[in-house]
Amino acid sequence: MANLKQVLKEIQSQDAGDWYKATQEAGPLGPEAVKPLADLMKLDDRTKGRAAKLSLQAVVHTAATPGNEEQKKAVAIELLKFASITSYPRSVRSDLLYWVGMVGGPQQVPGLARLLNDRIIREDARMALERIPGDESLQALQKAAASGPTDFRKNLAQSLHNRALTQETVGIKSPAGTA
Amino acid sequence: MSQNRKLTRRRFLQSSAVAGAAAGISFPTIIPSNVLAQQGRPGANDRIVVGMIGVGGRGGGHVQDIHARGLPIAAICDVDSNHALNAARHVGRNPFLTKDYRQLLERRDIDAVVISTPDHWHAIMMIDACQAGKDVYTEKPTCRTLQECQGMINAAEYYKRVVQVGSQGRSEGAARQCAEYVRNGQVGKVNYVDVWHPVNFNIVNQNMQQDSPPPASLDWEQWLGPARWRPYNKGIHPFNFRWLMDIGGGFIRDRGNHVLSCVFWAMDADKTGPVSVEATGRRAERGIWDTPVTMEVKWEFKNPDWTVTWQQPGRTRPLPGVFEGPGPKICDWGAEFQGDRGSVILWHGDSADVELKAKQYTPPANGVHLFRSPGHMQNWLDCIKTREEPIMPIRSGAAVIVLPIIANISFLLGRKLQFDPTTRTFVGDEEANRMLADPYRYPWHV
Numbered sequence: 001m002a003n004l005k006q007v008l009k010e011i012q013s014q015d016a017g018d019w020y021k022a023t024q025e026a027g028p029l030g031p032e033a034v035k036p037l038a039d040l041m042k043l044d045d046r047t048k049g050r051a052a053k054l055s056l057q058a059v060v061h062t063a064a065t066p067g068n069e070e071q072k073k074a075v076a077i078e079l080l081k082f083a084s085i086t087s088y089p090r091s092v093r094s095d096l097l098y099w100v101g102m103v104g105g106p107q108q109v110p111g112l113a114r115l116l117n118d119r120i121i122r123e124d125a126r127m128a129l130e131r132i133p134g135d136e137s138l139q140a141l142q143k144a145a146a147s148g149p150t151d152f153r154k155n156l157a158q159s160l161h162n163r164a165l166t167q168e169t170v171g172i173k174s175p176a177g178t179a
Numbered sequence: 180m181s182q183n184r185k186l187t188r189r190r191f192l193q194s195s196a197v198a199g200a201a202a203g204i205s206f207p208t209i210i211p212s213n214v215l216a217q218q219g220r221p222g223a224n225d226r227i228v229v230g231m232i233g234v235g236g237r238g239g240g241h242v243q244d245i246h247a248r249g250l251p252i253a254a255i256c257d258v259d260s261n262h263a264l265n266a267a268r269h270v271g272r273n274p275f276l277t278k279d280y281r282q283l284l285e286r287r288d289i290d291a292v293v294i295s296t297p298d299h300w301h302a303i304m305m306i307d308a309c310q311a312g313k314d315v316y317t318e319k320p321t322c323r324t325l326q327e328c329q330g331m332i333n334a335a336e337y338y339k340r341v342v343q344v345g346s347q348g349r350s351e352g353a354a355r356q357c358a359e360y361v362r363n364g365q366v367g368k369v370n371y372v373d374v375w376h377p378v379n380f381n382i383v384n385q386n387m388q389q390d391s392p393p394p395a396s397l398d399w400e401q402w403l404g405p406a407r408w409r410p411y412n413k414g415i416h417p418f419n420f421r422w423l424m425d426i427g428g429g430f431i432r433d434r435g436n437h438v439l440s441c442v443f444w445a446m447d448a449d450k451t452g453p454v455s456v457e458a459t460g461r462r463a464e465r466g467i468w469d470t471p472v473t474m475e476v477k478w479e480f481k482n483p484d485w486t487v488t489w490q491q492p493g494r495t496r497p498l499p500g501v502f503e504g505p506g507p508k509i510c511d512w513g514a515e516f517q518g519d520r521g522s523v524i525l526w527h528g529d530s531a532d533v534e535l536k537a538k539q540y541t542p543p544a545n546g547v548h549l550f551r552s553p554g555h556m557q558n559w560l561d562c563i564k565t566r567e568e569p570i571m572p573i574r575s576g577a578a579v580i581v582l583p584i585i586a587n588i589s590f591l592l593g594r595k596l597q598f599d600p601t602t603r604t605f606v607g608d609e610e611a612n613r614m615l616a617d618p619y620r621y622p623w624h625v
Contacts, residue, residue, distance in 0.1 A: 016464035023462070027593060046389075047465040054462070054469070061592045064610035091409075098407070101618075102610055123408075127618035155621040162616070162624060171306045171330030171625055172337045 004036065007008045011040055011051045019051035026055035027062035030071050034059065041092045053095060056144065060099045076104045079103035080111045083121070101128035106136040114138040114147055115155075130159040138163055160163050221290050227563055230254040230289040232280045232304055232312070235417050237318055237345075238295030240265045244556055245293065254283045258401040259417070278398050280304055284311040291563055294318060295345075297420045298427055299406045301326035305342065305573075306625050309334040314563045316556065318345040319436040321576035324429065325584060325603050326616035328577035330625040337575045343559035343569040346440035346574030350552035351531040353538070357516075358445040360523055360537035362547040367520030371486050372442050375493020376512040379429045380422050381463045381472050389413075401573035405619035414467050422468035424587060426618075429470030431489060432583035434512065437528030440571065441577045442487060442514050443550075449578045452600025453478035453487075454496075456582075458589040460491075476586040489586065496524050588614050 002025035010022035025073075026033065037059065040052030062068070063075040083096035084090060097115070100108055109132070115125035129137045141163065144157035210577055221227050234242050234257045239504050246269065247251055254275040257263040263276050277283055281298075283292070284307055291314040294304050302322040308315045315335075321344050335342040348354045361369060369370045393399040393411035402416060403409070406426055414422075421427030443449055456478050460471025476489040479606055496510045526532040552558045553572045562569040581603065588611055589596050596605035605611035619625075 020462070021466045046467075048469075050465065057591075061594075061610065065594060066608055092410070102613055103385060113302065123620060127620075130618040131613055131616075133613070136271070158621050158624050159618065162618065165326075165625075167329055168333070171309075171333035173310050174304075 004033050008036055011048055022051055023054040027058040027061050031074035031078045038082045042089055064103045072103050076108055082110050090120055097124040097128045101131035109136040109140050114145045121158045126155055126159055130162055165174050201573055226250055227290045228253050228288055230283045232256045232290040232292055232294045233296030235262035241293045241295055253288050256280045256283045258398040259396055261396045262591055278401050284308055300404055303623055303625055305331050306334040309338040309340040314341040317342045317560050320432045321580040324617050331573050332577055341562045342573045344571045346436050346554035346571050348437050348441040348528040348531050349444050349570045350555035353529040353533040354441045355549050356537045357525045357533040359542050359549055360540050361445040361516050363542045364514055366518030366523055369516050369518045371517040372514055373488050374438055374514045375490045376430050378472050378492050379470050405623035412467055422470045424469050428587050431586055435583050438514050439526055439582050441528045443579050447576045452581050454481045455479045455597050456585045457595035458586045460590050496557045530597055567607050
């Protein structure tokens with residue numbers, strides 16, 4: 001099984017085969033891989049950045065394998081930590097938040113709620129909260145919709161609408177055609 | 180309508196001509212369709228007035244088809260003004276042009292719409308069109324997520340709309356012949372359906388790796404709509420959005436729709452679904468596209484037990500006895516049905532063809548006889564007037580699209596998934612279930 005150092009070296013190689021190899025080996029690396037891979041996602045070299053992104057994606061999905069709860073939680077913590085760093089490029093923060101939506105839980109809700117005030121990334125934070133099931137994320141959306149920035153409340157109302165959808169009601173809109 | 184409020188044709192043209200002249204645009208005459216017939220549908224002898232949404236590529240073909248049938252195209256929507264203007268020139272008569280499909284849906288003169296946009300728009304446009312009282316022809320693939328599937332089914336049924344999904348294989352004679360051959364037991368019990376297809380496109384053009392400002396003719400923000408924001412890239416629009424997982428989903432969700440639709444028809448499987456899926460594949464080493472270039476998938480079904488596999492690329496098959504003259508003799512994508520008494524090969528899934536033995540087979544009088552469609556678009560137009568269900572209704576479209584949607588999820592997650600076809604949810608995999616729906620960017624929602 002590859003280690004983190006090996007995967008990082010493969011991503012920064014000049015050999016396209018090594019980039020692909022990295023994406024196949026990265027899955028089991030766990031939370032300690034999040035920061036270095038997120039850093040490589042910032043590279044100006046789009047191809048290496050892509051290899052880093054696909055590698056981190058594999059880390060996330062492997063961590064979310066059923067029965068892997070502890071690793072999933074640890075990865076979610078790291079993802080949100082770096083998504084909150086404003087010096088990271090928007091595209092990287094967006095990807096990190098997308099993955100938080102996949103693996104995050106109640107522990108990530110306060111951090112995501114804070115990011116609803118970050119004008120650059122708030123839409124991604126909103127969508128992550130929308131995807132994370134449970135009362136905590138729902139209450140965070142409700143609170144932000146009631147008291148958050150005025151220009152963002154309709155976005156949050158949309159998330160609340162979506163959270164309320166059921167198998168029976170999805171696709172059937174109110175007579176006014178609104179949420 | 181009172182005399183004071185009556186809008187005469189002359190007054191409308193005078194007022195709109197003034198406004199239009201100032202803007203350099205001329206306006207068509209709008210006659211609400213419900214003046215012509217009962218509200219909500221055209222009369223039996225009335226022409227169906229159509230709105231076209233998405234008129235590049237496949238949509239451009241639909242514009243020509245609808246126009247050739249003599250049906251009025253009252254409005255055209257495309258976020259790429261080049262596409263819209265090309266379509267308008269073809270149609271003539273100054274159709275209403277817009278980048279925003281909601282303006283088209285607001286028009287009371289339109290009875291029905293044809294949706295041929297990139298895939299991430301299909302669900303929301305179809306649902307909004309149903310709510311606006313329009314019948315819908317929506318291109319395949321049906322949609323991107325299982326929540327969208329349910330929303331589309333609900334909308335069609337609640338608003339009582341005639342919806343045809345553009346998997347036209349079921350309107351092809353050869354696909355019907357194949358389905359009748361299988362359904363009447365000519366291969367015995369089918370254990371295995373092997374589907375194969377050419378590989379997804381692989382990046383070859385270095386220019387497609389660099390983001391850039393969109394061309395002046397394209398409203399990129401509107402193109403993206405509900406999808407996650409990404410910068411414009413020449414490798415996306417037009418056509419190549421197919422190789423992005425969250426937009427096109429690769430050939431398995433694109434043309435796979437065609438052949439899988441025929442598989443489901445032959446197996447009478449529209450009311451069922453798989454109980455498991457396992458997908459593997461290999462992506463390209465570089466470029467913005469992230470669908471796997473090569474892919475292998477296996478779906479298992481229970482009660483009855485059978486399996487479908489997808490191989491990309493797969494083993495091409497020769498087609499004995501299909502062609503008598505020159506032309507291809509090798510089937511580059513299609514499906515082979517393997518039963519305990521024999522097998523049969525279906526070529527493609529849209530412009531389908533089938534082995535001679537299926538063409539020569541006639542079902543017994545008390546056997547299974549399937550509907551002979553007059554053509555996919557014609558079938559839809561007929562059903563708009565009769566209010567019957569077309570050959571590829573939304574429920575069938577949803578049943579078929581489940582296969583590629585869950586295959587892509589399995590590929591992304593890197594593991595085999597158990598699936599409940601009744602609830603259309605994954606069993607014991609929370610992350611997979613979080614992918615049943617996809618949050619949309621504001622202001623879009625189903």
